[in-house]
Amino acid sequence: MAVLTAKFPELVAAGLPQNFFHNRKNPDCVQSNGAFCVGWAVDNFHTYVGPALKQATMVSVSVAAGFAIAMALALLSHRYGKLVPPLTGFTGILYTVPSLAFFALLIPITGFGTETAVIALSAYTLQIIYRNIVTGLANVPAGAKDAGRGMGMSSRQLLWRVELPLAVPEIIAGLRVATVSTVALATLAFFAGAGGLGEKIYTQLNFKTNIILAGGLAMLMAIVFDGLLVGLGRAVTPWRRHRAPPILEALRRLRRSV
Amino acid sequence: MEASNSADAAAEALPVAFRRVTKRYPGASRPALLGLDLEVPSGEICVFVGPSGSGKTTAMRMVNRMVEISEGDILVGGRSVRDRTPAQLRREIGYVIQQIGLFPHRTVLDNIATVPRLLGWDRERTRARADELMELVRIDPELRDRYPPQLSGGQQQRVGVARALAANPMVMLMDEPFGAVDPINRERLQNEFLRLQAEVRKTILFVTHDIDEAIKMGDRIAVLREGGRLAQYATPAELLMAPADDFVEDFVGADRALKRLSLMRVADIDLWQAPLAHVGQATSEVRAKLPGAEVPHALVIDAERRPLGWLSDADLLGETVPPRPDTRPDPVLELDDVMRDALSDLLQAETRYAPVVDADGRIAGVLSVEIISEFLTSPEALTEEHDAAGRPLV
Numbered sequence: 001m002a003v004l005t006a007k008f009p010e011l012v013a014a015g016l017p018q019n020f021f022h023n024r025k026n027p028d029c030v031q032s033n034g035a036f037c038v039g040w041a042v043d044n045f046h047t048y049v050g051p052a053l054k055q056a057t058m059v060s061v062s063v064a065a066g067f068a069i070a071m072a073l074a075l076l077s078h079r080y081g082k083l084v085p086p087l088t089g090f091t092g093i094l095y096t097v098p099s100l101a102f103f104a105l106l107i108p109i110t111g112f113g114t115e116t117a118v119i120a121l122s123a124y125t126l127q128i129i130y131r132n133i134v135t136g137l138a139n140v141p142a143g144a145k146d147a148g149r150g151m152g153m154s155s156r157q158l159l160w161r162v163e164l165p166l167a168v169p170e171i172i173a174g175l176r177v178a179t180v181s182t183v184a185l186a187t188l189a190f191f192a193g194a195g196g197l198g199e200k201i202y203t204q205l206n207f208k209t210n211i212i213l214a215g216g217l218a219m220l221m222a223i224v225f226d227g228l229l230v231g232l233g234r235a236v237t238p239w240r241r242h243r244a245p246p247i248l249e250a251l252r253r254l255r256r257s258v
Numbered sequence: 259m260e261a262s263n264s265a266d267a268a269a270e271a272l273p274v275a276f277r278r279v280t281k282r283y284p285g286a287s288r289p290a291l292l293g294l295d296l297e298v299p300s301g302e303i304c305v306f307v308g309p310s311g312s313g314k315t316t317a318m319r320m321v322n323r324m325v326e327i328s329e330g331d332i333l334v335g336g337r338s339v340r341d342r343t344p345a346q347l348r349r350e351i352g353y354v355i356q357q358i359g360l361f362p363h364r365t366v367l368d369n370i371a372t373v374p375r376l377l378g379w380d381r382e383r384t385r386a387r388a389d390e391l392m393e394l395v396r397i398d399p400e401l402r403d404r405y406p407p408q409l410s411g412g413q414q415q416r417v418g419v420a421r422a423l424a425a426n427p428m429v430m431l432m433d434e435p436f437g438a439v440d441p442i443n444r445e446r447l448q449n450e451f452l453r454l455q456a457e458v459r460k461t462i463l464f465v466t467h468d469i470d471e472a473i474k475m476g477d478r479i480a481v482l483r484e485g486g487r488l489a490q491y492a493t494p495a496e497l498l499m500a501p502a503d504d505f506v507e508d509f510v511g512a513d514r515a516l517k518r519l520s521l522m523r524v525a526d527i528d529l530w531q532a533p534l535a536h537v538g539q540a541t542s543e544v545r546a547k548l549p550g551a552e553v554p555h556a557l558v559i560d561a562e563r564r565p566l567g568w569l570s571d572a573d574l575l576g577e578t579v580p581p582r583p584d585t586r587p588d589p590v591l592e593l594d595d596v597m598r599d600a601l602s603d604l605l606q607a608e609t610r611y612a613p614v615v616d617a618d619g620r621i622a623g624v625l626s627v628e629i630i631s632e633f634l635t636s637p638e639a640l641t642e643e644h645d646a647a648g649r650p651l652v
Contacts, residue, residue: 144361
């Protein structure tokens with residue numbers, strides 16, 4: 001981390017809050033860098049709101065863009081099966097690029113700022129989302145597809161009426177993983193000049209209250225996003241809501257068959 | 259309601275003709291189906307049966323162009339299946355597959371409404387038709403808004419059939435439709451389906467690997483052998499009594515005579531008549547009837563012509579016919595009994611003759627093992643038979 005802060009000294013200087021060592025209620029806690037200084041946290045919470053919202057926006061935009069691109073790629077490879085291995089490889093390679101290197105590579109092209117961060121972050125989501133859409137489509141029961149075609153659905157009708165709806169659970173699962181990891185990764189977006197909670201974390205890396213507060217907000221953000229996606233998944237898959245736990249379902253079947 | 263009735267009237271069952279149909283898959287050394295040439299009359303069930311690799315499913319799937327024809331042609335109602343786009347064609351042909359293939363994300367109603375919606379029917383007509391079909395295949399209307407995973411296997415199967423019937427197809431294709439159901443439910447579903455067919459009278463192409471199912475469900479059976487060649491195309495009775503070659507004989511099984519008997523009822527055979535005796539009648543009159551009778555024993559009946567028992571030699575020595583003859587009339591068979599079960603009863607009872615009664619219990623004739631074996635060697639065994647929907651349900 002020392003190397004990083006040395007590389008971006010101006011950021012470190014700019015990010016220091018003015019009242020860093022001046023706390024009204026419990027200066028001792030701050031002075032001794034206690035585990036969590038509640039007073040300080042309450043006093044300074046408002047300075048975290050902006051970066052948190054910035055990060056939430058960045059995550060939403062990145063995942064949405066990643067989803068759009070991954071969906072396009074997945075539909076293409078659903079049509080042309082030969083594309084699956086190269087596209088899996090391509091998105092996989094993107095995923096292996098170290099994030100800071102990615103920023104460094106992009107900064108000369110797209111400049112220092114949010115755009116660079118969003119490009120890199122959405123590139124990271126491609127692998128997971130793409131793979132889940134492809135898997136989801138591949139896991140649609142063969143019988144349902146055969147029946148759909150056999151009753152006279154066109155490929156397009158089959159895709160929109162049968163295949164995509166049945167792939168929704170897998171797609172949502174991919175979005176959840178991608179979103180949660182993007183929240184975590186977005187704290188590094190600060191190094192691309194995009195701000196966010198990373199700005200708070202890396203400028204006061206030794207102050208425990210700051211780390212807990214900023215880190216906690218990032219975790220909370222991940223949980224909220226995840227919850228929203230779970231809710232969305234439930235809303236668009238009403239047929240899965242009716243499923244009782246397996247054991248109850250087994251008992252019900254048993255009773256029915258008698 | 260009116261709309262769906264007019265659809266019923268409009269869609270008649272149509273015959274299906276295979277004209278030297280061959281299917282070659284690219285890269286395969288042998289054709290999957292070779293020069294299949296047969297006609298399925300409208301309103302009949304034609305079963306394609308054979309071991310795996312005999313091309314039975316391929317043959318069926320070429321009718322709705324799920325598999326494209328390599329050579330030859332298939333005519334539905336005299337019109338080539340290649341006249342229309344596959345999608346148009348498929349919407350006019352019912353399709354039921356082994357996995358049933360219900361859409362798990364759609365309710366029972368929405369599943370049944372699949373083809374009507376593809377055809378652009380309005381809401382009301384679609385709904386009315388779905389209700390009508392649920393009644394026809396005996397699905398509780400309460401299940402309308404359930405999802406397929408919440409249904410039992412048998413219920414799912416019925417929904418699959420209702421879905422295939424939704425737009426009143428002129429032809430139905432069924433690929434091992436009962437394959438995924440347990441044996442007890444399978445039998446029930448088969449019987450239900452035959453009852454349904456008696457009502458709807460569709461032309462049905464039915465694929466199975468199970469010869470017993472083929473014999474039970476088929477008005478005609480096409481036995482296919484490896485290499486996609488037709489071994490025999492015949493009615494179940496012909497297939498059982500006159501297999502074309504060793505392959506078919508082997509395939510229908512060593513118990514083909516018994517299978518033949520399970521296709522008929524006792525009423526289908528010419529019964530023998532025994533001399534009848536009334537309680538209190540003089541035995542001399544009865545004795546006079548015995549020489550030359552088909553059955554050499556006299557049967558005692560009551561005032562309602564119900565059999566009471568056989569007269570023994572000791573009984574005949576008395577003055578009059580006793581009200582309780584020595585030999586009980588066991589077993590008593592009914593005209594509606596399946597012949598195979600009747601034979602089993604005869605064999606088990608260690609008796610040569612069994613009285614047969616009608617639904618009211620009145621004597622109709624006598625059945626013996628000889629009658630059955632004579633029937634099986636006679637030409638009638640080849641021809642005399644019911645269509646699938648009218649057969650005893652065993």
